[in-house]
Amino acid sequence: MADTVDGKKEEADYKRLHNFPLIRHTDMPEEMRVETMELCVTACEKFATNNESAAKMIKESMDKKFGSSWHVVIGEGFGFEITHEVKNLLYMFFGGSLAVCVWKCS
């Protein structure tokens, strides 16, 4: 009983604790990375229920700022293999359960 209670607490805990955006892999230059990360966080918070709109927002802003053509995937469970232009990839976690992958490939 105690275990399950603890387990539940942990669950709630980690969601709270792991809420910060965490970069899993990137090869972007510093400035670009910071900007992109902030953009992703904003988009995900704005469209918390709709991944598609969040992705759309991210993709369109990236296209405007850094040139076409960007690709964005947001989700909680997916595997991928992509080809990206060097120094234009960002793969990060957010909100404890969301994974965002942003890359450029024309």
Place this chain on the structure above:
Amino acid sequence: MSVSYKVGTVKSKQSPNVNTQPKAPVVKGVKTTGKKKDEEEGIDTADGEEWMQGKTLVKPPDQLDLTEEELKEEITRVLTANNPNAPQNVVRYSFKEGCYKTIVFVDQMAIHFELEGNLVHKESDEGRRLMAKHTEREDCGGDERLENVPIKPGKREQKVTNQFNFIDRASQTLNNLPREISCQTEPPPRANFSATANQWEIYDFYVEELQRREKSKEKQESQFPNKEEDRSKKKMIQAEAQSDDISQLAKPAKIIERMVNQNIFDEVAQDFMYFEDAADEFRGEKGTLLPLWKFQYDKAKGLSVTALCWNHIYSDLFAVGLGSYEFTQQERGMLLFYTLKNPSFPEFIFNTDSGVMCVDIHEQLSYLVAVGLYDGCVSVYDLRKKSDQPMYNSIASSGKHTGAVWQVKWQKDDLDSNHNFFSVSTDGRVVSWTLVKHEIVFTDIIKLPPVDKVPDDLKNVVATAGTSLDFHKQKDHHFLVGTEAGKIHKGSKYYSSKFLEMYDAHFMTVSCVRWNPFHPNVFISCGWDWMVKIWDHTINSPVFTFELKSSVTDVAWSPYSSTVFAAVTADGKVHVFDLSINKYEALCQQKVVSKKTRLLHIEFNPVHPIIIVGDDRGRVISLKLSPNLRKKPKEKKGQELPKGPEVEIAKMEQLLSSLR
């Protein structure tokens, strides 16, 4: 227009004509006059034929057979102005109505003949213009002398240039051909990346990150004082990296400097490598010296070259010691290293407090340089170090010479594998110096015996100055010392009390003694008494004697032949001798410097056929020996010539035996 058909038909009936065809009834618009002519022709020809054939009525086979009534019938023909060739029932598809529609009005005009005329209507624009021009020309032609002013304003609309005085010419320059050039830049590099985004992966990663952060927090608290150190270290590293950038230029800069020098002195370099004086064949025995590079250093201008030494391992590097021979003018000294690859600037520069008198480079370890100074010190420099200071210096140690050091010579490493060298100086002592760790230790070898002229009670005080020192090439323990008094002493390292032999060599100072590099018994000496003498050390008198017309400052054996040697004199001449060719005369006596400059030292390059001579203006001149001066003995046909030092020894032996 109606034409009576009857006429036509009657005529054709009456005058049968083979030539004219009966006209088809559908003919329209035919002129009657044309027909009448035909009729007349028909009659003529018919007449012609009539009398021949008789009056028979020939009916053309396809003529219509008509009854009398039908013949008399009047048929009206209507001539219209329609074009018979124009299409009558043109149909066009109308998209509006979606069906074919006949076009009623069809163009009926048929153009038979067209000619463009050049008549212009009077009232039209062009006509008016032409009229104006026409009248203008008439007026101008007529009223030349009269006032042109009233005419001009009227005609100002158009200034037409006189066709006879002004001609328009135009031409088209060559147009360059257009060319297509296209280019494709390299596409930005791409890379593959793959990962899985699962809930557990995300969770794991977050947990890891939190742990990492905790650890770093702990470390930070403990390492807070160390942070500043790290910062300063970083700064240092950055500064070093910057200075490395500049010092990394040193090597390429050096290479470029040498390249530039080579380009400037390209002819000299070519001469050095390839030039062989062809005129030597015609000169008999004589040879010449071809001047190559001159080595000069600005700051060394006031000093004299006091020592020259070639490096044995790097055969293009040589050391120049600079100082002064004048007793009254003692200032500083310099040790310069030049390379033949860069004649403009020395490779290494060392400044010394007192004049350098002698230099020797170690045979095997060519970075060790021993230097003897005017104030009696000896120092050893290490060329690998970048500093200006010598590695060892005998200033502080006891046993330092009390007079100028005239000669230093490296020896083989002693039993403890320490480097050591010998020196001789004005105080008459021959001293051996050993490099032990950071010090230099002296050992007195022998003291030169006093000169006879010195009174007995002063013999201990007045020393015999030793001016030259040379060690035997094979028997290392034998050495020769030349003195200021003109005597040469042969000594041995094993006997410290006495000299083995003494030779009465010259009347004045012995400036140089050297053993022959090949023959074990022969040595050469030169002195300020104008003499160069060659000795066999077993005999007390010289084997050869040469008188050069001025005091001889230095002499050197050549490394390639046992019978060739060169001497320099104070009048600026270089004398080269080859005893196997000419025993009495020099093969070459050449003045290589301008007047009033004394030549002080000479050295042969161990590898290349060049010599360097130093003068009293701080200059070193390199000269190439012409082929005559480097002759090898002639090969006899069929006999292989043995090479090697034995040959040289044999050559010398031959000479000596001829004199005994």
